[in-house]
Amino acid sequence: xxxxxxxxxxxxxxxxxxxxxxxxxxxxxxxxxxxxxxxxxxxxxxxxxxxxxxxxxxxxxxxxxxxxxxxxxxxxxxxxxxxxxxxxxxxxxxxxxxxxxxxxxxxxxxxxxxxxxxx
Amino acid sequence: xxxxxxxxxxxxxxxxxxxxxxxxxxxxxxxxxxxxxxxxxxxxxxxxxxxxxxxxxxxxxxxxxxxxxxxxxxxxxxxxxxxxxxxxxxxxxxxxxxxxxxxxxxxxxxxxxxxxxxxxxxxxxxxxxxxxxxxxxxxxxxxxxxxxxxxxxxxxxxxxxxxxxxxxxxxxxxxxxxxxxxxxxxxxxxxxxxxxxxxxxxxxxxxxxxxxxxxxxxxxxxxxxxxxxxx
Numbered sequence: 382x383x384x385x386x387x388x389x390x391x392x393x394x395x396x397x398x399x400x401x402x403x404x405x406x407x408x409x410x411x412x413x414x415x416x417x418x419x420x421x422x423x424x425x426x427x428x429x430x431x432x433x434x435x436x437x438x439x440x441x442x443x444x445x446x447x448x449x450x451x452x453x454x455x456x457x458x459x460x461x462x463x464x465x466x467x468x469x470x471x472x473x474x475x476x477x478x479x480x481x482x483x484x485x486x487x488x489x490x491x492x493x494x495x496x497x498x499x500x
Numbered sequence: 501x502x503x504x505x506x507x508x509x510x511x512x513x514x515x516x517x518x519x520x521x522x523x524x525x526x527x528x529x530x531x532x533x534x535x536x537x538x539x540x541x542x543x544x545x546x547x548x549x550x551x552x553x554x555x556x557x558x559x560x561x562x563x564x565x566x567x568x569x570x571x572x573x574x575x576x577x578x579x580x581x582x583x584x585x586x587x588x589x590x591x592x593x594x595x596x597x598x599x600x601x602x603x604x605x606x607x608x609x610x611x612x613x614x615x616x617x618x619x620x621x622x623x624x625x626x627x628x629x630x631x632x633x634x635x636x637x638x639x640x641x642x643x644x645x646x647x648x649x650x651x652x653x654x655x656x657x658x659x660x661x662x663x664x665x666x667x668x669x670x671x672x673x674x675x676x677x678x679x680x681x682x683x684x685x686x687x688x689x690x691x692x693x694x695x696x697x698x699x700x701x702x703x704x705x706x707x708x709x710x711x712x713x714x715x716x717x718x719x720x721x722x723x724x725x726x727x728x729x730x731x
Contacts, residue, residue: 476672479563483571486537486557490575 384431391430399423422459504582505532505602508572509554510565510654511589515543519552521591526553528595529602535575536589537568545589565654570670573658577667582606584658593655597695601657610662610688611680613648614655614695628709632716636677639720643727644684648692651677655695662688671726674719681726 384392399420406416429435429452440451507525511518518536525534536549540562549556557571569586576584583605587593597614604612617633633652640648654676658666665686671678683690 479567482560482563483567483574486559486571487575487578490535490555490557 385433388430388433392427395423395427395430398426418463502579502581503531503533505529506572506576506579506581506584507532507534507595507598508569508576508584508586509534509536509549509589510539510568510572510586511536511541511545511549512539512562512568513541513543513545514589515541515545515548517591518545518589519548521587521589521595522549522552522554524591525587525595525598529598532598532602533581535572537571537575539563539565539568549589564673566671566673566675569654569675570666573663573667573670576658576663581663582660584663586654586656586658588654592698594696594698597655597693600693601655601695604691604693605657605659608659608689609657609691610659611683611690612657613650613680613690613692614653614657615650615692616653616695616697617649618692618694628712632712635716636719636723639723640677640680643681643723644690646684646690648680648690650692651680653695657693659688671722674715674722677719678722678726681723685726 402411402416402419402423405411406413436448436452439455440446440448443451443454445451445454507529509518509521509525514521522534522536525532534554536546536554536556538546538549538556538558540559546556546558557575559567559571563571572584572586583602585598585601585605587595587598593614601612601614617637633650636651637648640651656676656679662683665688666679666682669682671682680690
């Protein structure tokens, strides 16, 4: 296999990114599901670095004349999907947080504080 | 043993007038229970309300008017109230109209809207806000297939059935217009009672002309979305 210098740069980037993801997972700062997703992204980046003509073949299969456009399209589609998933999670957690605050408020009526301010 | 009627006052930084509003409610409609939902006030709203004799529930931080109303409904549902009237804590809603709203709920209505445009002359808001209100009123009248004259009024009464429903399923962002459409889709009886609005006793409105226009667009979108929801 003949790898160019640019391939090594991209492979190094994918490796560093994967290492960062794994270290974050090791410190329990993310969930297994998100770890898996980001490791999969690292794997795809590494695969594209090794298989250098993949973008050309994918672009041809999709009928895209300029191969980098296929890369941008693919990256944008994946990022859009990830951002959309994040907004769904934020909305769900906003609802959960609101409900939790309401339950705290209802409990505050049963155990009122008589301090000078409400804080 | 508590009353079967609950008056919910929504308050955010209203320490200057909340006690007076509570006193006025107690004077005009004696015998009702008064709950103040303190929406994360930074001042002494909760303390002043408690001293004035109201039960107070305090959000740990500001959640907005929709969550405030929902908290009042949850409280009413858990304590078995037969009817609830929600008013603002800033004194804009005249407590003299609480009794007619409760009477209409006792008469079988599920959601009673205190309408500023159903006959009585009220404190006059800006032209842009009146236009926005009329636009939403027409939209809601079309979507609900019944006349709605004041879709943004926060002066509203709920029956036990409506309390149970809205306690669990409450609109996220625009409680007044969205809940009217939700009630219509549930087959609830919706009535309107003419009310008068007063100028607020303290503070200023957060609605600028731009915000009013943007509010109208967002509410219209939310209503169209609500129309196609599954529940």
